Amino acid sequence: MADTATARTSFIATSSSAATNTAPTAEISPELWQTLALLSTHRSVLGYILLAHPHHLGGGVSIIRSSGVIFDGDAGRKYAAVIARIVDSVRDGMEEVGEEDEVKFMRIRTRRHEILISPDDKYLLAVLHDPTA
Numbered sequence: 544m545a546d547t548a549t550a551r552t553s554f555i556a557t558s559s560s561a562a563t564n565t566a567p568t569a570e571i572s573p574e575l576w577q578t579l580a581l582l583s584t585h586r587s588v589l590g591y592i593l594l595a596h597p598h599h600l601g602g603g604v605s606i607i608r609s610s611g612v613i614f615d616g617d618a619g620r621k622y623a624a625v626i627a628r629i630v631d632s633v634r635d636g637m638e639e640v641g642e643e644d645e646v647k648f649m650r651i652r653t654r655r656h657e658i659l660i661s662p663d664d665k666y667l668l669a670v671l672h673d674p675t676a
Contacts, residue, residue: 570665571607571608575593575666579591579593579608582610582670583610587672587673587674587676588611588670588671588672588673589611589613589656589671589672590610590611590612590613590614590670590671591609591611591614591668591670592608592609592668593606593666593667594606594607594623594627594666594667594668594669595607595665595666595667596663604620604623604624604627605623606619606623611671614671622669626658626667626669629649629651630646630649630660630662633646634646646662647661648661649661649662656671656672656674657671657672657673658670659672
């Protein structure tokens with residue numbers, strides 16, 4: 544099943560809801576495209592989702608690209624919103640305790656999966672990983 548999930552790569556057409564905006568894909572660097580292609584072929588990766596950084600959209604979440612059936616349709620939009628909230632919560636918490644460092648990478652482990660989140664200035668990249676694979 545992991546093989547079929549990682550083979551699916553799609554651009555997500557987003558609806559015109561308040562929490563979701565459409566993002567341009569032209570600004571993605573060749574290095575990022577290469578990283579996304581590599582992630583799609585890794586057997587333990589169930590999928591990835593690349594989001595436009597919410598601060599660039601006035602707080603909205605926009606899916607630029609995703610791979611894996613887990614991020615298709617409404618589930619993808621839900622993951623996108625949750626990932627953006629997680630990143631914002633961690634950044635807010637760091638500021639609240641007086642930590643003036645920048646969040647570079649987050650790893651969240653559940654019973655079945657790991658969610659790896661890499662925020663930067665333009666994008667939020669989240670990878671859903673099966674640690675037992």
